[in-house]
Amino acid sequence: MSPLFPSDQAVVARHGWVQAVTAVLSALAAMVLVAALGLWGAGAADLPDGAFPRVVMATVVTAVGGTVKLSGSAGGLADSKAGLTVIPLSVTLTGALVLGAGFLRPLRHRAVAGGRELAGWAARIAVLWLVALVVLALTARQKFKLSLGDDTLGDLGDLFGVSPEVGFTTDVPPTLFFGLLWLAGVLVLALLVSRRAPLPGRLLPFQESVRPAAHAMVILLLAYVVLGTLVALVVAATRGHVPETFAVILLGMPNLVWLTLTLGLGATWNGKVQGPFGLPMPHVLDEVLRSKDTQALNLHTLAAHDGRVWWLLVLDAVLLLAVAFLMAARSPARVPAWRHAVHLAVALALTVLMICLLCRISARFGLSVLGIGDLGGGLGGQLFLKPELWTAVGLGALWGLVTGFLGALPARPVRRKGEIKQGTG
Structure with missing residues (x-):
């Protein structure tokens, strides 16, 4: 057949790097937009030190299974402890739907696809997704200074030089592992759910x-x-x-x-x-x-x-x-x-x-000065x-x-x- 007239198989099987970039960037853009609008509604746009974009990135990291660690520091005489485990599933769902659609789109109008072909297409997306996870993990980190609240605690802070801070950083290795695991789950589920997505011949009896x-x-x-x-x-x-x-x-x-x-x-x-x-x-x-x-x-x-x-x-x-x-x-x-x-x-x-x-869900925060915990002032709490x-x-x-x-x-x-x-x- 002449190169000017490619076969139908070549037309419908077009799923190279350009399509992979489009699928990954579309999913990330949708997740960032949803996370940003949600955090804006929650009042996070008023965070100090221009922290809002980094908080958005941290939200996207947690949405794909990444690990964000909270850290506390309040000087030599004080200690702060914080922890947060929650997945913003609205952001997760948005990314899964967009990425799944991008993965399936080049495969439409097909009844059967080889296992090697599907693996190669998924591998392209995985490589780009891994790069995106690294960028997100390195971006999602910030520190905040906290106010001690009422007058009594404020006096204690002035007396002992306590200036509590809470920050967050992304634990990169777990984020990459769970982020890739999340991607694999999304792609497999997309193949399972779609009625028109092609499967390798050996899997057709199970559909x-x-x-x-x-x-x-x-x-x-x-x-x-x-x-x-x-x-x-x-x-x-x-x-x-x-x-x-x-x-x-x-x-x-x-x-x-x-x-x-x-x-x-x-x-x-x-x-x-x-x-x-x-x-x-x-x-x-x-x-x-x-x-x-x-x-x-x-x-x-x-x-x-x-x-x-x-x-x-x-x-x-x-x-x-x-x-x-x-x-x-x-x-x-x-x-x-x-x-x-x-x-x-x-x-x-x-x-x-x-x-x-x-x-x-798990969330906790506490502040102690000279070993005295639960100082009050709305600074301590627990939710699970x-x-x-x-x-x-x-x-x-x-x-x-x-x-x-x-x-x-x-x-x-x-x-x-x-x-x-x-x-x-």
């Missing part, structure tokens, strides 16, 4: 069982994010606090709504809130957890403050039945209902496991929230079995795409 279930879980998670965003917008329009609400939407909406998904399944999270820390919304979570002792967070403890939380159980049931029907409708008609139930049980159990690992992991995973599997079976029953008469009815010519 009928894996892809519909994976797609159903992504739809479920996105549905919760959309519903949570709509509720937040209504709250902002009726009760005010618009910048703070947009900060929650752009930084941590999945953290909140995916937590409520597990609560609706019957899962229990244990946590405590002390000091200036707090949960952004809804307020009932803060009411339950604000205590000196660890508190259980589940439907029963929440219902003691607001009986409307029982609707979370109904919402879970409705959405799970809907995605179970969708999963069955996207599967071949020959698949029995019990097998759909098993597929959804495994998929939902893995989804709940992911939520439990990603939505954990962690799940009862295997109970939550087991409940997810049980819900998946029931809703997977029930949702598959009405999908039997649905005609699948490309299916030809018997007896028709």
Whole structure:
């Protein structure tokens, strides 16, 4: 064939370095934009010493699994301790969607792709992603000076020459490792979820069982994010606090709504809130957890403050039945209902496991002078929230079995795409 007329295969298989650069830069730009707008709504634009861009970079680092360490210094007579573990999942989700779309775009209109071809395309993106992670890690570092607050603490600071500082730096090796692990997860999930993405020939027999279930879980998670965003917008329009609400939407909406998904399944999270820390919304979570002792967070403890939380159980049931029907409708008609139930049980159990690992929260800060801790003045506090992991995973599997079976029953008469009815010519 003449070079002037390349084959169709060459046209649709165009996924070189230019496409890889476009995919990586598009994902990074989207994540930086979402993080910047969310932090601006939270008031971080007023941070001293021009620290806002570095805080944005640190937020993106944590969003892809990177490690940001907090450090404290308050002179020779004082000590400050700080720690923060939280993933801004709104930023994470944005990057995953954009990067996944960029990865799949050059592969469209294909039925099969070789394993070596897919590995080469993924490797190009990984190399550029690694470079981006290094730049982010070296940029995300800053120090802040803290005010001691009230007059008594201010006098102590003047007397002992205490000038507390808190800073953050990025731990580069873990950031590169977990950042690449996050990338691998995004690319694999993109291949699993997309109905049109090509797979190596050896994996084609597994797509009928894996892809519909994976797609159903992504739809479920996105549905919760959309519903949570709509509720937040209504709250902002009726009760005010618009910048703070947009900060929650752009930084941590999945953290909140995916937590409520597990609560609706019957899962229990244990946590405590002390000091200036707090949960952004809804307020009932803060009411339950604000205590000196660890508190259980589940439907029963929440219902003691607001009986409307029982609707979370109904919402879970409705959405799970809907995605179970969708999963069955996207599967071949020959698949029995019990097998759909098993597929959804495994998929939902893995989804709940992911939520439990990603939505954990831990934050603490304290300042002591001459060994005297908990100086008050709003300078000390603790917040943590962690799940009862295997109970939550087991409940997810049980819900998946029931809703997977029930949702598959009405999908039997649905005609699948490309299916030809018997007896028709």
